[in-house]
Amino acid sequence: xxxxxxxxxxxxxxRISGREWLPGASIPTEEQxxxxxxxxxxxxxxxxxxxxxxxxxxxxxxxxxxxxLHPVRKATLDIPVTRLEIEGRGQRYGYRLLLEAEDEPPPxxxxxxxxxxxxxxxxxxxxxxxxGRPALIEDRWLNPAVLPQxxxxxxxxxxxxxxxxxxxxxxxxxxxxxxxxxxxxxxxDVPQGAALFVLDRTTWEGDRPVTCVRLAHAPGYRMQTLI
Amino acid sequence: xxxxxxxxxxxxxxRISGREWLPGASIPTEEQxxxxxxxxxxxxxxxxxxxxxxxxxxxxxxxxxxxxLHPVRKATLDIPVTRLEIEGRGQRYGYRLLLEAEDEPPPxxxxxxxxxxxxxxxxxxxxxxxxGRPALIEDRWLNPAVLPQxxxxxxxxxxxxxxxxxxxxxxxxxxxxxxxxxxxxxxxDVPQGAALFVLDRTTWEGDRPVTCVRLAHAPGYRMQTLI
Numbered sequence: 001x002x003x004x005x006x007x008x009x010x011x012x013x014x015r016i017s018g019r020e021w022l023p024g025a026s027i028p029t030e031e032q033x034x035x036x037x038x039x040x041x042x043x044x045x046x047x048x049x050x051x052x053x054x055x056x057x058x059x060x061x062x063x064x065x066x067x068x069l070h071p072v073r074k075a076t077l078d079i080p081v082t083r084l085e086i087e088g089r090g091q092r093y094g095y096r097l098l099l100e101a102e103d104e105p106p107p108x109x110x111x112x113x114x115x116x117x118x119x120x121x122x123x124x125x126x127x128x129x130x131x132g133r134p135a136l137i138e139d140r141w142l143n144p145a146v147l148p149q150x151x152x153x154x155x156x157x158x159x160x161x162x163x164x165x166x167x168x169x170x171x172x173x174x175x176x177x178x179x180x181x182x183x184x185x186x187x188x189d190v191p192q193g194a195a196l197f198v199l200d201r202t203t204w205e206g207d208r209p210v211t212c213v214r215l216a217h218a219p220g221y222r223m224q225t226l227i
Numbered sequence: 228x229x230x231x232x233x234x235x236x237x238x239x240x241x242r243i244s245g246r247e248w249l250p251g252a253s254i255p256t257e258e259q260x261x262x263x264x265x266x267x268x269x270x271x272x273x274x275x276x277x278x279x280x281x282x283x284x285x286x287x288x289x290x291x292x293x294x295x296l297h298p299v300r301k302a303t304l305d306i307p308v309t310r311l312e313i314e315g316r317g318q319r320y321g322y323r324l325l326l327e328a329e330d331e332p333p334p335x336x337x338x339x340x341x342x343x344x345x346x347x348x349x350x351x352x353x354x355x356x357x358x359g360r361p362a363l364i365e366d367r368w369l370n371p372a373v374l375p376q377x378x379x380x381x382x383x384x385x386x387x388x389x390x391x392x393x394x395x396x397x398x399x400x401x402x403x404x405x406x407x408x409x410x411x412x413x414x415x416d417v418p419q420g421a422a423l424f425v426l427d428r429t430t431w432e433g434d435r436p437v438t439c440v441r442l443a444h445a446p447g448y449r450m451q452t453l454i
Binding site for chain 2: 169170171174177178179194196197198201221223226
């Protein structure tokens, strides 16, 4: 018997993968499916919404629901605080602030934050360690206007401070690979040119730019999720 | 006036970021919030579910809903078919099959797929091109049991064939950085050691292993999403 929305989701996937419902084709209405499966319409609705969020179905007001022609697989990544990510692997966390200075950001960063030339930001560079070994370099430009009182960044990383004090930002995040510069190689204690996994992020709180950060991970790092 | 669930979500976020509701603290019940906001309980429920999915709230049966102590930011990534990703950037797509052979996979891959030693798989290596330039190398091990009839992999990449014929797989996906080997450097026409963004994926259809693939992207690639 199909009872929960998860069962309905599984049955819909079965019909699609069994090519009973073909890519691009319309599927029955929620009312029809509720009757077929003997469940409440809300249960069908929940299952179809999940499948639409996963990219399997396309839902259009009035036009009904279709099987996606080119399903785009979606993967959800957790982006935890660096300290918790390291401790979550069972490693001892360490942290060293390397630079704290007010400065004019490079044009590329000013432009990503939508700042006029000449605006000064707080520039923070720090090293996160796992079991005493360098794990990643955090290079951050921070809008001083978001700091109510100046935190002691020698004690707590901006990464962690921001999540506790300016937690609900919007923005964009990117993942790429880069060869370690001479400076990065020295800080991470790896050969120059080693391939680093880089996460960059620009965030806003409403209309106000908050921060632009680059996290360069030591070789061997792998970001993982289920699909 | 607060009317839709999006308004309720925004108001809940405002109370959390304004520290009216503190990290770790319980928030009022759905009934209480519905009365406060003058909306249906289902509307409050929808907003709280979204915030729980985003990691902002923690919901426990009986214990009620709390503000997360360490909110984990979640980012959703689209993993499209390589051809559509390249065409979506407005570039001309090209494809070259470099190897198609039945072979025993390396132990690491056999183990990821849960295969006994000695089982043979189809090994496919191909190059995807954007505007005639190498964009990424696809190195794939494929379970021949998922192929009803043998596709012509010279005409269509396994990447695309699988999505059309074995679309609803589960599995895991990882992202990392790697220095280009001599062979990868030759195929991508980049210096040996260049930093490549690597996506690896292992998928299953029910209990049956489907494929283990490594996509090594030419330097400059950036995978991006909104948070």
